[in-house]
Amino acid sequence: MDAAQKVRRSPRLNRKRRVRYEGYREASKHTVAGIYHNTKFDTLLATMTQCAKVLASFKRSVIAYRDSAVEFNAKLQVAATEIGESPATFREEIAYLIIDVEARDDEIARLKKENDQLKNEKAEIEKKKSSPIKLKPQAIVQPESPNALQSQRKQMKIEIFNEMNDLILQAKGIFDAIKGKIDEADEAIEFSATSLAKKVDSLQNDVKARDKKFDKLKKENCELKESLQKCNHEIEQMKTKAQDLESGMAE
Numbered sequence: 534m535d536a537a538q539k540v541r542r543s544p545r546l547n548r549k550r551r552v553r554y555e556g557y558r559e560a561s562k563h564t565v566a567g568i569y570h571n572t573k574f575d576t577l578l579a580t581m582t583q584c585a586k587v588l589a590s591f592k593r594s595v596i597a598y599r600d601s602a603v604e605f606n607a608k609l610q611v612a613a614t615e616i617g618e619s620p621a622t623f624r625e626e627i628a629y630l631i632i633d634v635e636a637r638d639d640e641i642a643r644l645k646k647e648n649d650q651l652k653n654e655k656a657e658i659e660k661k662k663s664s665p666i667k668l669k670p671q672a673i674v675q676p677e678s679p680n681a682l683q684s685q686r687k688q689m690k691i692e693i694f695n696e697m698n699d700l701i702l703q704a705k706g707i708f709d710a711i712k713g714k715i716d717e718a719d720e721a722i723e724f725s726a727t728s729l730a731k732k733v734d735s736l737q738n739d740v741k742a743r744d745k746k747f748d749k750l751k752k753e754n755c756e757l758k759e760s761l762q763k764c765n766h767e768i769e770q771m772k773t774k775a776q777d778l779e780s781g782m783a784e
Contacts, residue, residue: 577778584774591767598760605757608750630732637729644717651711658704 580774580778584771584778587767587771587774591764591771594760594764594767598757598764601757601760605753608753626736630729630736633732634729644714648715651714654707655711658707
């Protein structure tokens with residue numbers, strides 16, 4: 534059969550056939566796409582994409598945790614060194630403080646003893662001042678005349694006055710010496726008490742500062758532990774998803 538003998542179809546039939554074929558092809562395309570989207574491969578692909586995102590997030594968390602762990606270990610080593618040295622330093626400071634306190638106590642006891650002695654001496658001087666002056670008995674010489682008797686009485690008054698002045702001057706000197714030693718003792722006691730209070734305050738401030746530093750390190754340790762627990766939880770979740778992925782691929 535040559536070209537002239539072929540059956541000629543009308544344009545209308547050809548057009549209907551072409552439209553029907555194109556509709557079938559379009560319908561087949563949608564059917565194939567629907568079948569493809571309903572397969573397990575698409576679900577596995579989405580799961581793998583999500584796992585990749587979680588893995589990237591986990592890697593970032595691990596890197597951050599590693600950096601935090603390195604920094605915390607450095608701080609922990611510094612704190613351990615300081616804590617290891619601090620007891621010895623505190624023991625030395627306390628030993629020096631005890632020696633200083635004992636020396637101050639001995640000095641205070643000595644000054645108090647001298648103060649008591651000076652008070653006793655002062656009491657004796659006051660007692661002597663209040664008691665009447667006893668003069669040595671002298672042989673009574675009968676005056677030859679009234680003028681001689683008056684002269685003798687005047688001489689006795691002068692001697693008594695001079696002796697009283699000497700006693701007053703001696704008492705004043707002793708009193709001034711006692712007052713000076715009492716003032717020195719008070720100054721020494723006040724200085725020792727002030728110095729001791731300053732040293733105690735300094736030690737208390739050091740203890741408070743070390744307590745704050747220890748609390749800060751303890752808080753950082755707790756935060757790192759929480760971060761580690763979070764990372765472990767994410768690892769468990771990734772393991773579970775990986776197992777689900779393997780089981781899905783096996784099916």
